[in-house]
Amino acid sequence: MTKYFLFILLIFSNCTFEKPTEFSEKAMNDLLLNIDNQAIPWKEILQNHQEKKVFVAIWASWCADCVKGIPELKKIQSENPSVSFIFISVDRNMNSWKNGIKKYQLEGTHFYLPKGMKNGDFADFIGLSWIPRYLIVDEIGKIALFKATKITDKAILETLKAN
Numbered sequence: 001m002t003k004y005f006l007f008i009l010l011i012f013s014n015c016t017f018e019k020p021t022e023f024s025e026k027a028m029n030d031l032l033l034n035i036d037n038q039a040i041p042w043k044e045i046l047q048n049h050q051e052k053k054v055f056v057a058i059w060a061s062w063c064a065d066c067v068k069g070i071p072e073l074k075k076i077q078s079e080n081p082s083v084s085f086i087f088i089s090v091d092r093n094m095n096s097w098k099n100g101i102k103k104y105q106l107e108g109t110h111f112y113l114p115k116g117m118k119n120g121d122f123a124d125f126i127g128l129s130w131i132p133r134y135l136i137v138d139e140i141g142k143i144a145l146f147k148a149t150k151i152t153d154k155a156i157l158e159t160l161k162a163n
Contacts, residue, residue: 027125061100
């Protein structure tokens with residue numbers, strides 16, 4: 001029995017879970033709303049930040065963990081001025097989202113995910129089931145960091161510093 005258990009443990013410990021390096025076509029075509037209520041496909045948002053690393057923070061103003069991480073996120077922003085910061089809100093309504101941007105003085109480019117965190121091609125692609133969620137896209141549009149759920153995750157700083 002012990003040998004069988006060790007064999008199963010060895011198999012599972014060697015499994016690597018897929019970490020996509022490119023967004024799916026459906027995710028790229030999913031629409032987000034900008035601060036002026038205009039629908040913009042995710043691919044266009046990324047194109048507007050070409051040749052720069054892009055730090056994506058998915059958050060909501062009601063999310064205690066999101067709000068708790070804002071001071072550290074702002075520190076990361078100040079230490080990485082060449083990085084574009086995109087905030088994607090899954091707030092329950094647009095007024096809460098816009099008020100949250102002002103209340104927490106979030107600097108960056110802001111978008112609203114109108115289908116929320118449980119629906120839509122973008123949310124489905126990244127498997128959005130928890131916020132905050134952080135992603136990093138490199139200068140050529142590849143996903144360099146697919147999933148971090150804590151702003152203190154060491155992989156965030158490592159990915160931002162990587163060439």
